[in-house]
Each structure stands twice: as C-alpha cells, then as structure tokens.
Amino acid sequence: MSFFSQILPFQSVRPTTRPAEANGEKEYAIPAYEVKESTEAFGLEIFLPGVAKDAVEINVDQGELVVTGSRAWKAPEGWTEIFRESSQLDLRLRLDLNDVVNVDKINAEFEQGVLRVTLPKAEALKPRRIGVN
Amino acid sequence: MRIVRYQYPRTSVARSAFLNPWAGFENEIDRLVTSAFGSLLGEGTTATTLSHPRVDLYEDKDHFHYRVELPGLKRDDIQLEMGDGVLSISGTRKGFERDGAGEQTTSFTRSVSVPARVQEDKIAARYEDGVLTVTLPKAEEIKPKRIAIQVK
Secondary structure: OOOHHHHHHHHEEEHHHHHHHHOOOOOOOOEEEEEEEEOOOOEEEEEEOOOOHEEEEEEEEOEEEEEEEOOOOOOOOOEEEEOOOOOOOEEEEEOOOOOOOHHHHHHHEEOOOEEEEEEEEEEHHOOOOOOOO | OOOOOOOHHHHHHHHHHHHOOHHHHHHHHHHHHHHHHHHOEEEEOOHHHHHHHHEEEOOOOEEEEEEEEEEOHHHEEEEEEEEEEEEEEEEEEEEEEEEEEEEEEEEEEEEEEEEEEOOOOEEEEEEOEEEEEEEEEEEEOOOOOOOOOOOO
C-alpha cells in the first residue's frame, strides 16, 4: 500500500471531535471504521456490532456525516454479568466530508453489524476534460 | 474577472501534503497513537476489533452465555470448538474489494476458558446483528454421595 493511499482518505474525509459532546449530555463510543478510495468514490465501512438495522441513523449536516448506532440489547432477567469487554455506550462516528463528497448520492447498506457507505466524489474532484471551441 | 491557472482540486489535496511537510507526519502520528492506545481511548481500531473480538460472559441459573462482537461475518465463516474447558471461536471476515488487491480477508481466533463444567453436547450458538451468542448449559451438579460404612 502506498504512502498516499494510506493518508489521503483521512485528509479528505476525517473524523471530527466535538468538545461540547464530550462534556455534554450524552456520551458515545467511536466505532471502528475503514475508508478506502477509488477514482469515483470513497468507500466507508463502519463496524457497529450489536446494532439492529433500524437503530442506525445517518445524517449529513453542514458538510459533516454523522452515523449513530444505538444498542438496544439488554441482558435478560436472571443473567449475571461475569465479565465484560464490550462497551455499553451507543456508537457515533462524525466525519468531516470537506466538500469532497456529492451528498445527494450517498448510498448505504447495513448487514450483520457492518454499515457500508458509498460516498461519491463531488464532480469538481473528478478528473475532467475541457473541450476546446 | 481574472484568469487563473486551473488546478484540479484532486491535485491540490495531494499537493497540500507536499506543501505542509508535517501533514503526512501528523497523520502517521495519529495513526500510531490510535493503534497503540486506541483501546484506552475507547476507540477500537479496526485491527483489534477484528483480530481480537470483544467477549462478554453472562451466567444464569442453568447456563453460561458468551456474547462475542463479530461484525460482518457470514454464519458459515464462524467456527466454534469446545474442549478441555476452553471455548475457541475462529472465523474469517471478507472485506471490501480493494483497488487491484481483490477481496481482503481478516482471520481471527479467540479462546476463552469456561468457568465450570458444561454439557458440551448441548452447546447452542446464534448470530445476529454482528453479535455471536453462545449458550452453554451447566453440567448436572455431581451430588455428594452418601456411602454407608459398616462397622464390624
């Protein structure tokens, strides 16, 4: 893997932190995710284990992609926790799209705790040919 | 109106890495810090999530219940083995197709020791929403036997 293919996606689509949220009402865990890039789009894989399909929410607001997954599972009555490694927090990932994504054409699918989001690149970012008159 | 030299925005993104000599370095440091301390920051990196899945253990009166976070697998790609009081969970995750690199796969194995004897032939597993739940019925308790000793 070349050096640039490693860093470029993160330069163009990168997570944003909100201090207000850290001190604020609700705390979220940041899910693991992967970004890959092709000439046409960024491909984003977000890992949301324990989140049901209808508990995934995707919003784009002011150039920021916000993915929230709520974990509804609760231990049934009579179950005692012996040890626990997983987090109980709901998951939230914020990514700054930096105007490099065509927001109207974002597409997402969800299967077995993995959300795959296709972020088509903005037209201005694609290579283009300009005709000569 | 001014005529300026057209620059592909795509190129300028790449160039900013050259113009700011620290851009790549900063990214690299971020990545290193996340991979080293990610779990402490509550920010599971992809590597730890997939190669070392998180396991929770619960108990009720008659069972142990393991819950394992395994996002994005197919049921057929999960293997479970039980022996000598150790439960082994292994599997392969097929990821996105990478440019030119074909399909990426990640394998993992995680073994946990089961705290008490269980009925190994009655273990059940269920995979839903990227979480594997393994239910192990506890072994029938061996009741203390009363042995009558004749005093001669």
